[in-house]
Each structure stands twice: as structure tokens, then as C-alpha cells.
Amino acid sequence: MTAIVATCVAIGLIAYMLTTSSGNPDASAESTPNNQGDKVEERLPKSVSPVEYRLKIIPHLEDGNFTSSGELWITMEFKETTNKIVLNAREITFHQVEIVSLAKDIAVTNVTVKNDSELVIVRVNKLLRKGESHKLYIRFSGILNDVLQGFYRSSYVDSATNETRWTATTQFSPTYARRAFPCFDEPSFKARFRISLGRRENMTSISNMPLKSTQDMPNMPHFVWDHYQPSLPMSTYLVAFIVTDFDNVQVKDSSQPVFRLWSRHDVIDQTEYMSKIGPSMLRFLEGYFKIPFPLDKQDIVALPDFGYNAMENWGLITFRESAMLVNEKEAVAEARQNVASVAGHELAHQWFGNLVTPAWWSDLWLKEGFATFFGNMAVNHVEPTWRMTDSLIQDLHDVLVGDALESSHPISVGLNHTDQITQIFDSISYIKGCSIIRMMHHFLGAEVFRMGIQRYLRTYSYRNAEQDVLWEALTYEARLSENPVTYITVKNVMDTWTLQTGYPVLQVQRNYKTGTVTVFQERFCWAIAGCQDSTESWWIPLTWTTQSNPRYNDTMPKAWLWNPTLELNDTVPDDQWILFNLGQTGYYRVNYDDRNWKQLAQSFETLPPVIRSQLIDDSLAASRAGNLRYKIAIDLISRLENETDFLVWNAALNQLEYIHDKMHDDADYNKFMLRLGRKIFETIGTVEKQNDGHRERRWRGKIMKWACIVGHEECRQRAHQFLKNWIEMPPAKENPIPANLRSWVYCTGLKHGGKSEWNFLWNQYLKTTSGSEKTVLLEALGCITDDAILLSYLEKSISKSSGVRKQDGWWVFRSVAGNPIGKDIAFRFLRENWVALNEYYGSGFSAVAKMVTALPRYMNSETDLKELETFKDSVKLGVTSTAFEQAIEQVKINEAWTTNYKKQIQDILKEI
Incomplete structure (x- = not known):
């Protein structure tokens, strides 16, 4: 490599040896958490912009030497005159830093590493002037x-040889490219990348772009360099490369781009489902956006160790195994849908995120919300019988729960430091983002929405964008179609949904004498006293229909509510109901007066399933928040006795779970639930039928699991028998329990079983090669009621040799914390192992934050609250600060609910 540098004319001849760790820097370099006299914030200055990276890097996997070494040339343009270059690095050792320039007298004078802000400052001996171009050379490890x-590094055990095999792979989003090589690690600094990967001859490498050439590595026998074609302009977080011994299969009917699927040899046959849906999804999205996928190839890789579900790296999408692989014998319908949804999400990112990239992480939703929305659309294309609209509504119900916390955050949120970035990779950015996009899709109309999206993508291809330019594109198309929203602009409407925390509840008041209807809005919060100092107001698209002329599919707004109060032009007879938010397309709740609720309840069975699910969700939420008497809500859910639609039952079980957590040992509550569920229990049954569709297979286990929880005796006996039969079978026999019933059977069996059953299922976890089966087992293993086993299970989550992969440790904790008996055990484990957990998991995918979030489910008392607050005050929070804030708020809500409503519900149930 020295020869390459020498051929460039001149060059800063000063080279530095330094490390990024705090310690004793040498005389020519500084490594400090806070270098006095040069205050630099975490954000990079805009004075320098990268044009191209030339990166040569080799991972060292031999003999446990888990390091990397590389050389880097960054071609830079100077937007302002400066004598320093500021870029990002973390845990990088700098061996040589030089300026490669036609100007012979430019030399590096000082290199400062700032550990606290992950910045590196390279100073030179003269001013680098605006408009000039220079190249920075760095040799590093x-x-x-x-x-x-x-x-x-990631590893797996080869089943044929029982040997551990190592893979070197990447995860750079959101701010981790700097851990692989020094770079301008912010999304607005797009550049081209020319990457060369070093590897042993018996391994393979993959990167974003197609392979250009391979050459022997000088002075290193049996090693080669793989040189890749230059990339399109992209952000550092989308760069990816892997050195591995995986197998791959090429999808036969994917001529452009070429689709290749990669995994370890033992599970390569489980890539078949992805080979069927991936190319079809990509072609669908190309047709919708009217912009061809710009690369010649698309590699998709299943990794044994991966912190997220998947990552959309351009041309090289990486997945955790359970999110990509489908074992046809063991994959449950839920897992198959998850694989399709994750695939659709990542492929949609090729346009939303990769082609057009948010300028900063504050607008993370611009890629994640849209990828979720269009990912669902792509799944609906390849699996049209799955009713993906139901999934959008289920996700909406879920996110409305978390977004009703006062400690929620806006979709577009200001970020001051890197710890905050990972904390917004949550349901607000993904699901709320998707839900407000769905709302736009309805109030603009499908065609206007589509044309606006196409305009946005065309205009900002290979560039960065903020949400205002999206509003401009949508408003432009709306004006062409004379959509009414143009009189207020999309920005006027949508800023109220993206820049404010939470969402509104539409309060409906009727004058039954005059027939008039008045609506007003206020922020919806779980706090019984309401949100503190709440003055928010939203532009709400109002859709409604009446009993005399029901039009449930008319989702274009009849009016807009932007002031606190509005009186409708329509009048409604006193003996008929009015219904708002048709199809629950708006991101808000609706609460009626008691009389209208009763009228809706009387017509409940005649309403469409989506409306029935909405009424269940809104009524129970209103009661939980103190805005509706529980007697009204319970009268409504009593109609579930004749309900067999899974969407409706999903809404009910999601809301009733909160009540169940406080009343699971109440006999009258369990008796009431058994009565409600009798018909759905009998209809769906405990045995899979040959003619079952996807929805039946997906929902049977969840319905039966609930039935067992509330005491359905046949359900418990059946689960016990299923598990007993399997345990008594010869070891070589395949699992006889239908895949879609296993979650129910495993959990119920362990709840009423003991150590021998637990050990049996734990051994099955260690043996299975199915990622989805491992997930089912991890959740179920926390269902046992033995304190010692639960503690032992938690300890496996911080043991490298236990068999629980680091990516799955938080599942272990959540399964124990989600057990009423395990709540205190989990909390004690978290307190006693706080330092060890943070060191073991790091801050990358916020595993410890997810553990904190799992705590409050059964914490309902003042004692619980004080213990949690004391613990929070005693530890360094880092990426767990939001998780603690929300957990504490949730415990406060739980305590208030228990005090105010538990006795009330008990009295109501005694009268039924």
C-alpha cells in the first residue's frame, strides 16, 4: 500500500500512532474525552464533504484474533475554508494519517481522538480552501x-463436523460504520464507495455491489482481495460487507436484478419461501414507484447473530435467521407472515431510505414509516388472502397504547446526541409513522397519494430529504386533482401529526332533541387526570356515517376539525347512532356519550368486523383512561359471546390483557371471560383442520392460549396431553405438535408442569435449527412457575456458553418478566446484574432498554414504583433513559387504575 501512496504527488509525511481508548497518547497525538481549547459537538461540521471512499479491509478470524486492518482513502470537497477535518471513529486504532494532495506542502500536524463524542480531528499545517479537493489517507485497525x-463476528456450529465456524459481518445503522472504519458517519454525507475485502481462499465475500475482480494478496499465501464495483452515492449506514463460508442459491427467474440467498449450509433449504416472494415484491414496488431498482444484483443473507430483524443495506440485505428462513415443517403462520413483512419492509427501503435518505435521524420515520406501509402493500401483493389491512389495524391498536403515555415522543423528534438515536427506533417511528401515512393515503385518495410519492422519489433520488419536501410533493399533486386538502396544504395538516407528541380523542356530544352533533378534541392519555398542561390541537380528517344510511367505506373526509370544537352540518334522529373514523383510517380515538354507545352496542353484530374491532378498542381504552364508565364498555364487549372474527377478538384480547394482568386471580373475571369466549373456543377448536386458511392457523394458538389462561379445562387438558405425548415419544421421532399450536401447548404445559418438562423443552431449543421455533421456545420457557428455574433461565441470558444468542437475550428476560410469578425475579436480576448486562449487550440494539420496558406489566403498587424510581436514580442510564421514563409512568398508571377501577369492575361482574 505504501507504493500506492508514493505514486500520489506529495503528501503529509507525518504519520501517527494512536488509539481511540483513553490512556497515554504519544507526543504527536491526543486521545481525550474532552480536549480543552477545541470544543466540538457530536454533529459533524459541514465544512468538508466526502465524495468517494476507497476502502481496503481484511477481517482476522484465525486463532481467535478478532481484529480487522485496513487502508482508507477519502476524496473530499471543501465547502468552507478550514485547517481541520472532523470525522467519526470508535474503537479504531490509527497507524498512519496523511493528506494526499497535489500541493506538496500540506502536512498533518495533529490528530485528536475524542472518545466521548466519537469524533476524530485531523489538523493540517495550512488552510484548505473552499472549492478545493484533497484526499485523506488513513491506515488503521x-x-x-x-x-x-x-x-x-458471528459464529455457528457446523452439524457435519461439530466445528465452530466464524463469519465477519456488518451492521452500520444508525451510527456504527465508524466502528469499522473512520468516516463521515451521518446520513447527509452521501458518497461513492469502492470496497476491497480480504479473505482466505476457502471463504467468500459479499458487498453492496457486484464483484469486479479477485487477485492474490501479496505476502499472504492463501489470501485474496475481492475488489467490488463502485457504489451509487449512499450514506455510510447503508454500506455492508461480509466474509463467510455460507452457501448461496440464485433465484432462477430473477434476471434483473440477480437475486441470491445466503445462509449457513444446514439451513439453505429454508430460503425457498424468500426466493418465491422476494423478486415478486421488488417488481411490485418498481411498478408502484415507477422507478426501477438501480442495482444489478440483490443479495439477501441470513445471519446467526443479528441485533435487529433485518437491515436494508443497498444490494446486500441482512436478516436474522428467524426473520428470513422458513422451515416448512416447523414455521408457524405468524412466523411466515413475519418473514414476508420484514422482507417487504426491507425491499421498500430500497426507495425510502436508500434512494432518498432522511437528512438526519430526526426524520427516521421518513424511511421506517414508509417502509412499513409499502412493505404491507407488497405482502398483500404476494399473499392476497392474508387480509393485510387487518394487520395494519392490529398494529394501529398496538401503537395507540404506547403513544398514550405522556412520555411518548413526536414522530419527528429533535436529537442532540447518539444515545438518543437508537431510542427512537421504536413503534412511534415505525408503526405510528405507517399509520399516519395510511391516514394520508385515505384523505388524499389513492391516486393523488401515489403520484405525490412518485414525484418525491423522482425529485430527491440519490439525495437527502426532510419531511417538508414530501409535503410539497403531495400538495402539488393534490392541487392538480383539486383535492380539498390543498386549501390548507398537506404541511398544515401533517405537521400537527409529526411534530406533536401523542394523538387526540374525538369526543362526540349529541343533542337528542335537536339532532345536532358537536365534536371536540383533546389529547388522549392514560393518566386518569388527563395529560398535564395539554394544549395540543390536530387537523383531524372527519369521516362519519349514520344508522339510516351506513356507508362504511367512504373514507374521504366530510369535514376537518382543527379548532377545539365543531358542530356538524348533519343532524341525526334520536333513535339512531352516528359512527366516526370509518375503517379506523384516522390516527385518533373516538368516544361517544352513553346513549350513542348503547345504540352502537345494539347494532354490534350487524357492523363490519373492522368497525366492531374499533368499537371494542375505543370503548375499553376510554374506560381505562377514565373517560367512559366501565359498565358501558363491559356491556359492549358482552356482545363477543357471538363473535368469531379474529380481528375483533384481537382488539378485545389486546385491551383485556391490561385488565387481566390486574385481575388474573379473580374468579368472577375468569368466569366472565370463559363465557365470552365459549363460541370462539368451540368454533376454532384445538385441532388443526386440513382446510384451515392462513388466518385460522395464525389465530388458533393465540385464542387457545387465552382460553387456558382464564381456566378453560378442555384447553388445559389438551395442551397437557399434546406435550406429554411428545415427551414420551422416542427421541428420533419428529415433534408431533402442529407448529401453529406449539406456543399455546408449550406455555400451558410448563405452567402446569415441572423441571422435567422444562428440561425437555430446553433441550429442544438447543437442538432445533428453525429460528422461528427457537423464538417460540424462548417465550414459552418463561411460563414455568418454579422460581429457581426462572432465575437459572435468566442467568443463561448473560452466558456466552448457554446456547442463548446475544440477539435473543432480551426475549428470555421478557418471557420471565411477563410471568406474574417471574416479575420480582426479573427485577431483582436486572438490579443485581445491571453492569454485567450493559457490558454484555452494549448499546447497539438496546437489549437492556427492552428489558426495562418489559418490567411494568405486573408492577401495580406504590412499593413497586418506589423501587423502580430508586433503581433508576442509582444507575447510568445511557440508551435506557426513555425506557425508564416510560416504565415509571406505566407503573404510576397501573397503580392509579388498580385503586380506581379494580373494585368497580369486580362489582360489575358480580351483577352479570
Whole structure:
């Protein structure tokens, strides 16, 4: 490499040896958490912009030497005159830093590494002037870490040889490219990348672009360089490369781009489902956006260790195994739908995120919300019988729960430091983002929405964007079609949904004498006293219909509510109901007066399933928040006795779960639930039928699991028998329990079983090669009621040799914390192992934050609250700060609910 540098004319001849760790820097370099005299914030200055990276890097996987070494040339343009270059690096050792320039007298004078802000400052001896172009050369080394960030190591055991095989792979989003090589690690600094990967001859490498050439590595026998074609302009978080011994299969009917699927040899046959849906989804999205996928190939890789579900790296999408692989014998319908949804999400990112990239992480939703929305659309294209609209509504119900916390955050949120970035990779950015996009899709109309999206993508291809330019594109198309929203602009409407925390509840008041209807809005919160100092107001698209002329599919707004109160032009007879938010397309709740609720309840069975699910969700939420008497809500859900639609039952079970957590040992409550569920229990049954569709297979286990929880005796006996029969079978026999029933059977069997059953299922977890089956088992293993086993199970989550992969440790914790008996055990484990957990998991995918979030489910007392607050005050929060804030708020809500409503519900149930 020295020869390459020498051929460039001149060059800063000063080279530095330094490390990024705090310690004793040498005389020519500084490594400090806070270098006095040069205050630099975490954000990079805009004075320098990268044009191209030339990166040569080799991972060292031999003999446990988990490091990397590389050389880097960054071609830069100077937007302002400066004498320093500021870029990002973390856990990088700098061996040589030089300026490669036609100007012979430019030399590096000082390199400062700021550990706290992950910045590196390279100073030179003269001013680099605006408009000039220079090249920075860096020789460096790094760490192949095991915290699933940056350039990291992953391993698996080969079933044929029982040998451990190592893979070096990457996860750079959101801020981890800097852990692999020094770079301008912010999304607005797009550049081209020319990547060369070093590897052993018996391994393979993959990167974003097609392979250009391979050459022997000088002075290293049996090693080669793989040189890749230059990339399109892209952000650092989308760069990816892997060195591995995986197998691959090429999809036969995917001529452009070429689709290749990669996995370890033992599970390569489980890529078949992805080979069927992936190319079809990509072609569908190309047709919708009217912009061809710009690369010649698309590699899709299943990794044994991966912190997220998947990552949309351009041309090289990486997945955790359970999110990509489908074992046809063991994959449950839920897992198959998850694989399709994740695939659709990542492929939609090729346009939303990769082609057009948010300028900063504050607008994360611009890629994640849209990828979720269009990912669902792509799944609906390849699996039209799955009713993906139902999934959008189920997700809406879920996110409305978390977004009703006062400690929620806006979709577009200001970020000051890197710890905050990972905390917004949550349901607000993904699901709320998707839900407000769905709302736009309805109030603009499908065609206007589509044309606006196409305009946005065309205009900002290979560039960065903020949400205002999206509003401009949508408003432009709306004006062409004379859509009424143009009189207020899309920005006027949507800023109220993206820049404010939470969402509104539409309060409906009727004058039954005059027939008039008045609506007003206020922020919806779980706090019984309401949101503190709440003055928010939203532009709400109002859709409604009446009993005399029901039009449930008319989702274009009849009016807009932007002031606190509005009186409708329509009048309604006193003996008929009015219904708002048709199809629950708006991101808000609706609450009526008691009389209208009763009228809706009387017509409940005649309403469409989506409306029935909405009424169940809104009524129970209103009661939980103190805005509706529980007697009204319970009268409505009593109609579930004749209900067999899964969407409606999903809404009911999601809301009733909160009540159940406080009343699971109440006999009258369980008796009431058994009565409500009798028909659905009998209809769906405990045995899979040959003619079952996807929805039946997906929902049977969940319905039966609930039946067992509330005491359905046949359900418990059946689960016990299923598990007993399997345990008594010869070891070589396949699992006889239908895949879609296993979650119910495993959990119920362990709840009423003991150590021998637990050990049996634990051994099955260790043996299975199915990622989805491992997930089912991990959740179920926390269902046992033995304290010692639960503690032992938690300890496996911080043991490298236990068999629980680091990516799955938080599932272990959540399964124990989600057990009423395990709540205290989990909390004690978290307190006693806080330092160990944070060191083990790092901050990458916020595993410890997810553990904190799992705590409050059964914490309902003042004692619980004080213990949690004391614990929070005693630890360093980092990426767990939001999780603690929301957990504490949730415990406060739980305590208030228990005090105010538990006795009330008990009295109501005694009268039924």
C-alpha cells in the first residue's frame, strides 16, 4: 500500500500512532474525552464533504484474533475554508494519517481522538480552501466485536463436523460504520464507495455491489482481495460487507436484478419461501414507484447473530435467521407472515431510505414509516388472502397504547446526541409513522397519494430529504386533482401529526332533541387526570356515517376539525347512532356519550368486523383512561359471546390483557371471560383442520392460549396431553405438535408442569435449527412457575456458553418478566446484574432498554414504583433513559387504575 501512496504527488509525511481508548497518547497525538481549547459537538461540521471512499479491509478470524486492518482513502470537497477535518471513529486504532494532495506542502500536524463524542480531528499545517479537493489517507485497525455493531463476528456450529465456524459481518445503522472504519458517519454525507475485502481462499465475500475482480494478496499465501464495483452515492449506514463460508442459491427467474440467498449450509433449504416472494415484491414496488431498482444484483443473507430483524443495506440485505428462513415443517403462520413483512419492509427501503435518505435521524420515520406501509402493500401483493389491512389495524391498536403515555415522543423528534438515536427506533417511528401515512393515503385518495410519492422519489433520488419536501410533493399533486386538502396544504395538516407528541380523542356530544352533533378534541392519555398542561390541537380528517344510511367505506373526509370544537352540518334522529373514523383510517380515538354507545352496542353484530374491532378498542381504552364508565364498555364487549372474527377478538384480547394482568386471580373475571369466549373456543377448536386458511392457523394458538389462561379445562387438558405425548415419544421421532399450536401447548404445559418438562423443552431449543421455533421456545420457557428455574433461565441470558444468542437475550428476560410469578425475579436480576448486562449487550440494539420496558406489566403498587424510581436514580442510564421514563409512568398508571377501577369492575361482574 505504501507504493500506492508514493505514486500520489506529495503528501503529509507525518504519520501517527494512536488509539481511540483513553490512556497515554504519544507526543504527536491526543486521545481525550474532552480536549480543552477545541470544543466540538457530536454533529459533524459541514465544512468538508466526502465524495468517494476507497476502502481496503481484511477481517482476522484465525486463532481467535478478532481484529480487522485496513487502508482508507477519502476524496473530499471543501465547502468552507478550514485547517481541520472532523470525522467519526470508535474503537479504531490509527497507524498512519496523511493528506494526499497535489500541493506538496500540506502536512498533518495533529490528530485528536475524542472518545466521548466519537469524533476524530485531523489538523493540517495550512488552510484548505473552499472549492478545493484533497484526499485523506488513513491506515488503521479495529475490533471484530461481539456486540452486533459495526464490523463484528458471528459464529455457528457446523452439524457435519461439530466445528465452530466464524463469519465477519456488518451492521452500520444508525451510527456504527465508524466502528469499522473512520468516516463521515451521518446520513447527509452521501458518497461513492469502492470496497476491497480480504479473505482466505476457502471463504467468500459479499458487498453492496457486484464483484469486479479477485487477485492474490501479496505476502499472504492463501489470501485474496475481492475488489467490488463502485457504489451509487449512499450514506455510510447503508454500506455492508461480509466474509463467510455460507452457501448461496440464485433465484432462477430473477434476471434483473440477480437475486441470491445466503445462509449457513444446514439451513439453505429454508430460503425457498424468500426466493418465491422476494423478486415478486421488488417488481411490485418498481411498478408502484415507477422507478426501477438501480442495482444489478440483490443479495439477501441470513445471519446467526443479528441485533435487529433485518437491515436494508443497498444490494446486500441482512436478516436474522428467524426473520428470513422458513422451515416448512416447523414455521408457524405468524412466523411466515413475519418473514414476508420484514422482507417487504426491507425491499421498500430500497426507495425510502436508500434512494432518498432522511437528512438526519430526526426524520427516521421518513424511511421506517414508509417502509412499513409499502412493505404491507407488497405482502398483500404476494399473499392476497392474508387480509393485510387487518394487520395494519392490529398494529394501529398496538401503537395507540404506547403513544398514550405522556412520555411518548413526536414522530419527528429533535436529537442532540447518539444515545438518543437508537431510542427512537421504536413503534412511534415505525408503526405510528405507517399509520399516519395510511391516514394520508385515505384523505388524499389513492391516486393523488401515489403520484405525490412518485414525484418525491423522482425529485430527491440519490439525495437527502426532510419531511417538508414530501409535503410539497403531495400538495402539488393534490392541487392538480383539486383535492380539498390543498386549501390548507398537506404541511398544515401533517405537521400537527409529526411534530406533536401523542394523538387526540374525538369526543362526540349529541343533542337528542335537536339532532345536532358537536365534536371536540383533546389529547388522549392514560393518566386518569388527563395529560398535564395539554394544549395540543390536530387537523383531524372527519369521516362519519349514520344508522339510516351506513356507508362504511367512504373514507374521504366530510369535514376537518382543527379548532377545539365543531358542530356538524348533519343532524341525526334520536333513535339512531352516528359512527366516526370509518375503517379506523384516522390516527385518533373516538368516544361517544352513553346513549350513542348503547345504540352502537345494539347494532354490534350487524357492523363490519373492522368497525366492531374499533368499537371494542375505543370503548375499553376510554374506560381505562377514565373517560367512559366501565359498565358501558363491559356491556359492549358482552356482545363477543357471538363473535368469531379474529380481528375483533384481537382488539378485545389486546385491551383485556391490561385488565387481566390486574385481575388474573379473580374468579368472577375468569368466569366472565370463559363465557365470552365459549363460541370462539368451540368454533376454532384445538385441532388443526386440513382446510384451515392462513388466518385460522395464525389465530388458533393465540385464542387457545387465552382460553387456558382464564381456566378453560378442555384447553388445559389438551395442551397437557399434546406435550406429554411428545415427551414420551422416542427421541428420533419428529415433534408431533402442529407448529401453529406449539406456543399455546408449550406455555400451558410448563405452567402446569415441572423441571422435567422444562428440561425437555430446553433441550429442544438447543437442538432445533428453525429460528422461528427457537423464538417460540424462548417465550414459552418463561411460563414455568418454579422460581429457581426462572432465575437459572435468566442467568443463561448473560452466558456466552448457554446456547442463548446475544440477539435473543432480551426475549428470555421478557418471557420471565411477563410471568406474574417471574416479575420480582426479573427485577431483582436486572438490579443485581445491571453492569454485567450493559457490558454484555452494549448499546447497539438496546437489549437492556427492552428489558426495562418489559418490567411494568405486573408492577401495580406504590412499593413497586418506589423501587423502580430508586433503581433508576442509582444507575447510568445511557440508551435506557426513555425506557425508564416510560416504565415509571406505566407503573404510576397501573397503580392509579388498580385503586380506581379494580373494585368497580369486580362489582360489575358480580351483577352479570
